[in-house]
Amino acid sequence: MLREIRLRSLLDAPEAFGQRHDEAAATPDSEWDAIARASADGNRRVWFFARVDGNADPIGVVQARRRQPFDCLLFSMWVAPEARRLGVGSLLIDAVRDWGAAWGAKRVVLWVLAANEPAMRFYDRIGFTVLNDGPDAESGRAYGALAMERPTSASAG
Numbered sequence: 300m301l302r303e304i305r306l307r308s309l310l311d312a313p314e315a316f317g318q319r320h321d322e323a324a325a326t327p328d329s330e331w332d333a334i335a336r337a338s339a340d341g342n343r344r345v346w347f348f349a350r351v352d353g354n355a356d357p358i359g360v361v362q363a364r365r366r367q368p369f370d371c372l373l374f375s376m377w378v379a380p381e382a383r384r385l386g387v388g389s390l391l392i393d394a395v396r397d398w399g400a401a402w403g404a405k406r407v408v409l410w411v412l413a414a415n416e417p418a419m420r421f422y423d424r425i426g427f428t429v430l431n432d433g434p435d436a437e438s439g440r441a442y443g444a445l446a447m448e449r450p451t452s453a454s455a456g
């Protein structure tokens with residue numbers, strides 16, 4: 300499931316993610332299994348999938364990682380084109396927020412390309428603000444990415 304939806308997202312929005320579709324497609328199954336296993340206990344990292352009741356195929360995905368002490372890092376956010384503007388993205392962000400809040404995260408942090416206007420509008424609309432002092436080099440500023448944050452006490456509204 301992880302492999303399928305991740306490859307679909309990389310085909311749909313290659314510019315949005317720091318990974319190429321052809322490279323991901325060439326990744327052996329054993330490596331996908333290892334990635335999934337690393338998140339299986341939900342302790343340090345986790346993948347959330349959005350699904351419509353009764354349908355096995357996910358329509359959205361997001362990855363979150365725990366960075367001690369208080370940051371919950373969000374990656375790989377994607378909603379299938381046919382399911383956009385229905386609140387699925389907001390639900391996935393809230394799932395990440397709840398996961399982070401459960402272990403004491405104070406904020407959710409993500410990186411988005413400034414040129415990705417739909418995503419910028421989405422994050423802005425649900426309460427994320429641009430961090431003027433990116434948390435560290437991971438902000439990827441040199442590549443046109445902006446770091447954004449939202450307190451875990453906030454909701455998508």
Ligand SMILES: CC(C)(COP(=O)(O)OP(=O)(O)OC[C@H]1O[C@@H](n2cnc3c(N)ncnc32)[C@H](O)[C@@H]1OP(=O)(O)O)[C@@H](O)C(=O)NCCC(=O)NCCS
Nearest residue numbers: 315376377378383384385386387388389417418420421424
């Ligand atoms: C960005 C993305 C995840 C949003 O998911 P979504 O499920 O459509 O988002 P929601 O339905 O929860 O949107 C919530 C609000 O955000 C805003 N919003 C979402 N998409 C928007 C867009 N394309 N343009 C303007 N505003 C947008 C709207 O205010 C929306 O509320 P409304 O529909 O009631 O007006 C989705 O468009 C996507 O997967 N894009 C491609 C991948 C990508 O760029 N990922 C981000 C990488 S950092």
